[in-house]
Amino acid sequence: MALSRKISIAPMMACTDRHYRYLARLVSRHVLLYTEMVTPNAILHGDRERLLGYEEVEHPLAIQLGGSDPELLAKAAKIAEQWHYAEVNLNVGCPSDRVQSGQFGACLMKQPERVAECVVAMRESVAIPVTVKSRIGVDDCDSYDELVRFVETVWQAGCRSLAVHARKAWLQGLSPRQNRHVPPLKYDVVYRLKQDFPDLEVVINGGIKSDEAIQQHLQQVDGVMIGREAYSNLYWLSQFDRQYFNDDHEILSRKEVLMQYMPYVTKQLDKGVPLRIFAKHMLGLFQGVKGAKSWRHFLCEQSRRPSGWRDIESRISSMV
Numbered sequence: 001m002a003l004s005r006k007i008s009i010a011p012m013m014a015c016t017d018r019h020y021r022y023l024a025r026l027v028s029r030h031v032l033l034y035t036e037m038v039t040p041n042a043i044l045h046g047d048r049e050r051l052l053g054y055e056e057v058e059h060p061l062a063i064q065l066g067g068s069d070p071e072l073l074a075k076a077a078k079i080a081e082q083w084h085y086a087e088v089n090l091n092v093g094c095p096s097d098r099v100q101s102g103q104f105g106a107c108l109m110k111q112p113e114r115v116a117e118c119v120v121a122m123r124e125s126v127a128i129p130v131t132v133k134s135r136i137g138v139d140d141c142d143s144y145d146e147l148v149r150f151v152e153t154v155w156q157a158g159c160r161s162l163a164v165h166a167r168k169a170w171l172q173g174l175s176p177r178q179n180r181h182v183p184p185l186k187y188d189v190v191y192r193l194k195q196d197f198p199d200l201e202v203v204i205n206g207g208i209k210s211d212e213a214i215q216q217h218l219q220q221v222d223g224v225m226i227g228r229e230a231y232s233n234l235y236w237l238s239q240f241d242r243q244y245f246n247d248d249h250e251i252l253s254r255k256e257v258l259m260q261y262m263p264y265v266t267k268q269l270d271k272g273v274p275l276r277i278f279a280k281h282m283l284g285l286f287q288g289v290k291g292a293k294s295w296r297h298f299l300c301e302q303s304r305r306p307s308g309w310r311d312i313e314s315r316i317s318s319m320v
Contacts, residue, residue, distance in 0.1 A: 003060060003086050003129065005161060005203050005223040007214070007244050008032035009230045009237075011064040011089070011133070019273070020231070020281045021058045022264055026257045028237040030245040033058060037066040037091050040076035052083045055264075062087035064133065066094065068104040068114060070121035077122040077130065088122055090115070092134040095169040096176045106169040109138040112150040116157035123158045131161040133205070133225075136189045137168035144189065151197060161201040163225050164190045180228070191220040209233075211243070233287040254285055255319040262313055269309060279303035279312070 009016060009024060011034040021033045038051055043065075054061060063085040067073045077088045092115055094105035108115050115132065122130045132154055136147055151162065167183040174182055185207050194202040203223035208214060214224050230237060235254055241247040252260070265278045279299040286292040298315065302308030 003032065003062075004030070004245070005032055005163075005201065005225075006218070007240050008062075008163075008203065008223065008225045009034060010163075010205055010225045010227040011035060011037055011091070012227060012231065013037060015228075015231045017277070018054045018058065019265075019268065019277055021061070022055055023257070023261055023281050023285075024230070024234065024237060025057050026252065026260050027234060028240050029249070030060070030241050030247060031237060032060050032062060032086075034089065035061070035063045035085075037064045037094065038076075040065060040067045040069065040072035043076040043079055044072065048079070048083075052080065052085075059084075060086050062089055062131075064089040064091055066091040066104050068108060068111075068118065070117045073118050074121040074125035078125045081126040081128050085128065087129045087131055088126060089131045089133055089163070090118055090122070092132055093165050093169060094176070095138075095171055095174070095179045106135055106138045106171060109134060109150055109169075110141055112153035115150070116153045119154055119157040119159050129161060130159065131163065132159050133163040133165070135165050135167060135169045136186060139169075139171055142168045144192070147189070147193070148196065151193060151200070155197065155200060160199075161203065162193075163203040163205055163223075164193065166190045166204060166206040187217070187220075194221045211239070214244075232284040234281075234284045235287065254289075255316065257285065258282070258316045258319075262316065265309070275309055276303040279308075 009031055013036050016034055016036050024033060042051055063080045065073055065076055065088060080088055091105055092108045096105065119130055119132065154162065166185050166187050166189060169179050170183065187204065190202060190204045201223065202221045203225050204217050204221045205225035205227060208217065208224055208226050209229045217224050238251050241249065269275060279302065282299055283296050286295045299312065302311050
């Protein structure tokens with residue numbers, strides 16, 4: 001079955017780890033999930049179980065790599081394929097100081113030929129799809145002609161799916177957080193890309209927070225990638241299987257989601273994973289519901305207590 005990118009959850013550092021993804025998969029069976037960005041050197045020399053490990057229920061699952069060395073990326077992509085990831089995505093949009101010092105992420109939008117070399121090397125190394133996630137521009141390299149040149153170059157390298165954050169990135173003067181909000185969204189630029197590259201799968205990303213927005217975008221592009229809203233308002237995903245994937249299975253209530261999450265959390269706590277990680281992921285499950293603020297306060301308080309998980313379990317079990 002072809003991998004569907006109709007609705008996906010963006011790679012987000014400190015958010016889309018395996019524990020969030022397990023919880024998200026209880027809410028939606030079909031949205032495509034991405035890992036946090038991982039560097040090739042970390043995969044080649046680090047703890048692979050910690051970096052690449054996941055539960056089978058997390059599929060469909062893609063990995064995002066951050067790097068600029070074609071040989072290292074190819075080796076890392078091959079390992080990711082061996083771990084049965086469904087896709088390898090190259091980050092060409094992150095503006096953080098870390099990626100700038102390593103000359104990857106958004107820096108690469110100024111080097112389309114290097115991105116092409118990376119795509120070719122990875123495609124020659126693996127059979128799974130190799131995709132790219134970019135911005136619409138970076139610094140003063142933000143004209144539509146420059147974006148077209150970038151897209152043409154990666155297309156010629158064999159990239160057939162491009163996720164585009166509809167903002168430019170500023171490498172100096174704005175923090176990574178500000179880069180998610182300050183540069184204006186220009187959805188029309190992404191729409192125009194799809195019109196000019198009709199055979200390229202175009203997935204739009206940036207500031208998408210409502211069903212109405214998703215439906216509007218899907219009239220113009222092939223897929224929608226949701227970022228922070230999928231983390232802070234997690235239960236929003238519960239309707240997606242019916243709306244976008246023609247799956248009419250019974251939707252779990254918030255309590256049922258948490259009841260199914262509890263055994264997983266217990267197992268991970270026994271392995272030494274801190275409770276605060278799970279509490280952070282659960283904060284957004286009741287967004288927009290009466291008592292949500294109390295729930296968030298309770299989780300934050302209990303995450304700092306030795307007996308916190310027992311009290312969280314008790315509260316979940318007693319929910320109406």
